[in-house]
Amino acid sequence: MNQLKIYLISLLFFSTIAKISNAQQNLFSTFNGNSFFQGDTINFEVGLNDNENKIKTASIHLWIEDIATGRKWHYKYPLINGNLAARLVIDSSLFPGNYAFNFLLQKNFFRIKGEVKNPFKKDKQINYVLLSKNKDIVPGELALDMNNSFISECMLFQDSAYIVFSRANHKAGNLEINLINDLDSSFTVIDSITNFISIFDKKDTTQKTIVAPTNYSFTAKDRLYKTIMPEVIVNAKSKKIIDNFQKDNVSGLFGGADGTVIDGLESDEISRAVDLFNFLISKVAGLSIKTNDEGVNSLMWRKQQTDIFIDEIRVDADLASQISLPDIAMIKIFEPGVQVAFGSGAGGTIAIYLKTGIYKRENKPTNNFRIMGYTGLDVIWK
Numbered sequence: 001m002n003q004l005k006i007y008l009i010s011l012l013f014f015s016t017i018a019k020i021s022n023a024q025q026n027l028f029s030t031f032n033g034n035s036f037f038q039g040d041t042i043n044f045e046v047g048l049n050d051n052e053n054k055i056k057t058a059s060i061h062l063w064i065e066d067i068a069t070g071r072k073w074h075y076k077y078p079l080i081n082g083n084l085a086a087r088l089v090i091d092s093s094l095f096p097g098n099y100a101f102n103f104l105l106q107k108n109f110f111r112i113k114g115e116v117k118n119p120f121k122k123d124k125q126i127n128y129v130l131l132s133k134n135k136d137i138v139p140g141e142l143a144l145d146m147n148n149s150f151i152s153e154c155m156l157f158q159d160s161a162y163i164v165f166s167r168a169n170h171k172a173g174n175l176e177i178n179l180i181n182d183l184d185s186s187f188t189v190i191d192s193i194t195n196f197i198s199i200f201d202k203k204d205t206t207q208k209t210i211v212a213p214t215n216y217s218f219t220a221k222d223r224l225y226k227t228i229m230p231e232v233i234v235n236a237k238s239k240k241i242i243d244n245f246q247k248d249n250v251s252g253l254f255g256g257a258d259g260t261v262i263d264g265l266e267s268d269e270i271s272r273a274v275d276l277f278n279f280l281i282s283k284v285a286g287l288s289i290k291t292n293d294e295g296v297n298s299l300m301w302r303k304q305q306t307d308i309f310i311d312e313i314r315v316d317a318d319l320a321s322q323i324s325l326p327d328i329a330m331i332k333i334f335e336p337g338v339q340v341a342f343g344s345g346a347g348g349t350i351a352i353y354l355k356t357g358i359y360k361r362e363n364k365p366t367n368n369f370r371i372m373g374y375t376g377l378d379v380i381w382k
Helices: 015-019 241-249 276-283
Strands: 027-031 035-037 041-048 056-064 072-080 083-090 095-106 113-116 124-133 135-141 149-151 160-167 177-180 192-199 259-265 287-291 297-301 307-310 314-316 328-334 349-354 368-372 377-381
Touching: 015 072, 027 095, 027 192, 041 072, 041 192, 135 149, 177 368, 241 328, 276 287, 276 297, 276 307, 276 328
Parallel strands: 035 192, 083 377, 307 349
Antiparallel strands: 027 041, 041 083, 056 072, 056 095, 072 083, 095 192, 113 149, 113 177, 124 135, 124 160, 160 368, 259 328, 287 297, 307 314, 328 349
C-alpha cells in the first residue's frame, strides 16, 4: 500500500489491551541496510516479536535525529495487527551524516476527543464531517456523556484533514468545541527501539561502514506536538494578505480570474453576517435560497443548484451552513457557466476557504479544526 486513503475503521482494541503494563513489549525493527546514499530508499518494518496476546492496534512515533546537529524529524504511523512496513525516500538535499531512528510505541490509536462548550439540555449527540486532503468526505455522529464530552472510534487517515462539528438540530445554532488529541500530546511510551544509519553524498560511490554510537540516548519528553494546527492571529494589515492567502491555498481552476473574491481576512463583513446564505444572496444578484420539505436550505442561481466547495472539496449546502462565519478567510464566487471542477458550473459555484495557519483565529471558540493524521507509508525524507 503506497498511499492511505481516508476511511473510518472500527478498530477497537482487543480486550487484552486493558491488561497492558509498562513491561517491555518486545518491539523490533528491520532495515534494508545501514548505509545509504542521497536518493536511495529506506525500507523498514516495525512490529512485535510476540503479539499474540498483546497489542494489535497502536501507533508508532518515529523520531529521526541527526546525531551531529540534533536536528529532528517526526513521523507517525499506524501499527495494525502488530506490524508496520513503510518507506522513506532520501531527498538529495539531506546532509550526509549519522542518523538515529527512534521508534516509540504508543498504545493509543487516533480518535477524536473533546467537549461541547455551549451545550443545550437537549443535546444528546453531535454530528461531524471529516474533509480529507484527498477530497474524501466522511460523516459521523458522536454521543455526548453527562459532562458533554465525546470520543470517537479509532480513525485512520493520512496527512491533514478538516473536521466540522454541528448540532443534531441544526436550527439550534453553532457549536463551540474544545478538541483534544492525546495521540500527539504527552503519552507513556510502552516500548522503544533505536537503529542507526549513515547517509552519504550521492557522488561518493565508495563502500561505507558505520559504527553505532555507544553513548546515544533519546527521550520523547517535550518533543511531541499537538495536532491542532497552530493558531496565530494576523496582526499586520496589508493589501497583500488576501493575495498571499490565495497563493498558499487556491489551486487549479479555482484560481481563475473569473471569480469574485470576498475578503474575510482584512474585512469583518463576513464575520458580522447573521448567516452565510443570506449574506451571499445579499452580495450576489440572481442567487436565491430554496428550502425543501424537510426544511433544508440550498442555493440556486438561474434556476440551477449552486455548487458549494469548502477548501476545494465539494460539500452539500447543509454542511456549508454550519461553518462558523468568523472562521471564513475568503469566499470566491464563480458565475454560472464557469467550470472550476468536473460537473460544476451550471448554477454557479461558491468556493469557501477557511482560515488556517497564520491566518487562523487565536484562542477563539469554533466548530471546525484542522487535524493531523498519520504519515503516508511512502514519503520523501528531507
